[in-house]
Each structure stands twice: as structure tokens, then as C-alpha cells.
Amino acid sequence: MTLSKSQIQDLYAFTRAHFVEHYDLQTELVDHLANDIEDMWMQNPRLSFEEAREKAFKKFGVFGFMEPIEQKAKAMNRRYLKYLWTELKEWFTLPKLMATVLLFLIFYFSFSSSIASYFMLGFYLLIAVWSFYKSIQLNRQFRRRKEISDKKWMLEEMIFKQAGFSRLLLLSQLPTWYNISGKLFSNFYFIIGFSVFTTLFFLWMYISLEIIPQKAEELLNETYPEFSL
Known part of the structure; x- marks a missing residue:
């Protein structure tokens, strides 16, 4: 039967x-x-x-079904991080490498200045505001997609909602970073390290909020052969 x-x-x-x-x-x-x-x-x-x-x-x-849900979420999260990593590596090969180096130099010279703390606060507030705007935009896009397809795909939800958590983490740490930055920005090695971190963080946010959502159809069709918006 x-x-x-x-x-x-x-x-x-x-x-x-x-x-x-x-x-x-x-x-x-x-x-x-x-x-x-x-x-x-x-x-x-x-x-x-x-x-x-x-x-x-x-x-x-x-x-x-709790265990299958957790296992599926872990598998999709690994796949999502793989996409992030693949896109990030491209920024360390030509021609994108030039943009990465330029971005690092902007952060390095800004954090080496006498008003480094204000530059730090300004950069991160700018990233936070931009990511907040993009998160709202992607959430609306996700709702429209769900209305059209009437189906909810786990990877699709990660693509259109995942980066919002990074923004919340960033906002929660800004006051602490600002309070301790005054002394640390006098240390050459800290400036180098923080410039590298800020460069990577900016690229990570840009990839997760801009590049990967633009490639959503390609990634979803690759993951789900039965996917069709």
C-alpha cells in the first residue's frame, strides 16, 4: 500500500x-x-x-521533531557560513583586494588620529544605522516572498534575517568600546588589530546584507532543487 x-x-x-x-x-x-x-x-x-x-x-x-529541527538548523547555518566565507575570500583576491586594502588604510589612519575614539564611534554608528535600514528592507522582502510562495524555507529565512543579530550585538557593545578606546588607541598594535577587525566586520556585514540576498535565487535553487519562487 x-x-x-x-x-x-x-x-x-x-x-x-x-x-x-x-x-x-x-x-x-x-x-x-x-x-x-x-x-x-x-x-x-x-x-x-x-x-x-x-x-x-x-x-x-x-x-x-525538536531534534530534527535542531539538526536541520545546524546544517543550514553551516551552509550559510560557507557562503559567507566563499564571498569573503573573494575580497582578498584581485581586483577586490585593492578595495579591501583601501578600506583598511582608511580605518588605520582614522584610528591613528588624535580623535580616533570619535572616528570609531562614527564608523560603527554608520554601520549600525545602515544595517538597521537594510534589515528592515530585507524583512519586508522576505515577507513579500513568503506571500508569493506560501512556503517558508530555512535557508531563505537565514539569508534575509541572519545579519540582524550582528547589528544587535554591535549596538550593545558600542558604549563599552567607546569607554576603553581612549587608552588603547595609543597602542600601535591595537590600532593595527582593530583596523583589521573593523575591515573584516564591515565586509561581513556588506556580504550578509547586500551580496548574499542578491544571490538568494541562485543559492536557494542550488540547495533546494524543488525551490521555485
């Missing part, structure tokens, strides 16, 4: 009812549940669909 289309749809509804929001993970779980149910029917054809479904679900343990 094989499952009917209505029973497959019932399994999708079942996963949603058990807090599985993303369509890609729903599909994996539905496939797993369907295979288990069909195996049970081979052994006991008189077993009802509902009984077989509950038995298949119990195999996931006390916490239900």
Missing part, C-alpha cells in the same frame, strides 16, 4: 501542527513518516493511517 495525496497532505499538516515551520524540513519529515507508514502496512495492512502515523511519530522520541 502507498499513501494517497490527501494522506501526504495530512502529514504536512501534522508536521506543521508539531511546530515544524519550514517547508524543506517538513518535506524531509513527511518522506520519513510516509516510508515508515508504508513499511508498517506491509506488515499489518489492517492498521489505520492515523494509528500508523502515531506509531511513526513516536519513533522520534519524547521531544518529537
Whole structure:
């Protein structure tokens, strides 16, 4: 016996009812549940669909689908970071290397000046304001995409929402950095290190908020063959 289309749809509804929001993970779980149910029917054809479904679900343990959700999130996060790393490496090869060096020099000479603390505050506030604007823009874009497709993909959500957490972390640390920066900016090695960090941070934010969202269709089609906006 094989499952009917209505029973497959019932399994999708079942996963949603058990807090599985993303369509890609729903599909994996539905496939797993369907295979288990069909195996049970081979052994006991008189077993009802509902009984077989509950038995298949119990195999996931006390916490239900929580473990698969966590595993999927980790896998997608690794994939997202891989995209970030791939894009970042391009900024250390020609011709983008010239822009990276120029960016570093701007930060280095700014942090070497007598008003380095103000430059630091200005740069990071500028990044924070820009990232706040881009986060709002990407959230709106994500909502529009979801309305069109009526499906929620885990990697898609990361692409359009992930960078917002970096902005929150940045804003929370600004007062501390400003308070300690006065003494530290007199140290040559600190200036070099902080200039490198600021350059990498700026590139990371630019890649996550600008470049990767622009490549969303390509990355999602690569990850999900069934994806179609």
C-alpha cells in the first residue's frame, strides 16, 4: 500500500501542527513518516493511517521533531557560513583586494588620529544605522516572498534575517568600546588589530546584507532543487 495525496497532505499538516515551520524540513519529515507508514502496512495492512502515523511519530522520541529541527538548523547555518566565507575570500583576491586594502588604510589612519575614539564611534554608528535600514528592507522582502510562495524555507529565512543579530550585538557593545578606546588607541598594535577587525566586520556585514540576498535565487535553487519562487 502507498499513501494517497490527501494522506501526504495530512502529514504536512501534522508536521506543521508539531511546530515544524519550514517547508524543506517538513518535506524531509513527511518522506520519513510516509516510508515508515508504508513499511508498517506491509506488515499489518489492517492498521489505520492515523494509528500508523502515531506509531511513526513516536519513533522520534519524547521531544518529537525538536531534534530534527535542531539538526536541520545546524546544517543550514553551516551552509550559510560557507557562503559567507566563499564571498569573503573573494575580497582578498584581485581586483577586490585593492578595495579591501583601501578600506583598511582608511580605518588605520582614522584610528591613528588624535580623535580616533570619535572616528570609531562614527564608523560603527554608520554601520549600525545602515544595517538597521537594510534589515528592515530585507524583512519586508522576505515577507513579500513568503506571500508569493506560501512556503517558508530555512535557508531563505537565514539569508534575509541572519545579519540582524550582528547589528544587535554591535549596538550593545558600542558604549563599552567607546569607554576603553581612549587608552588603547595609543597602542600601535591595537590600532593595527582593530583596523583589521573593523575591515573584516564591515565586509561581513556588506556580504550578509547586500551580496548574499542578491544571490538568494541562485543559492536557494542550488540547495533546494524543488525551490521555485
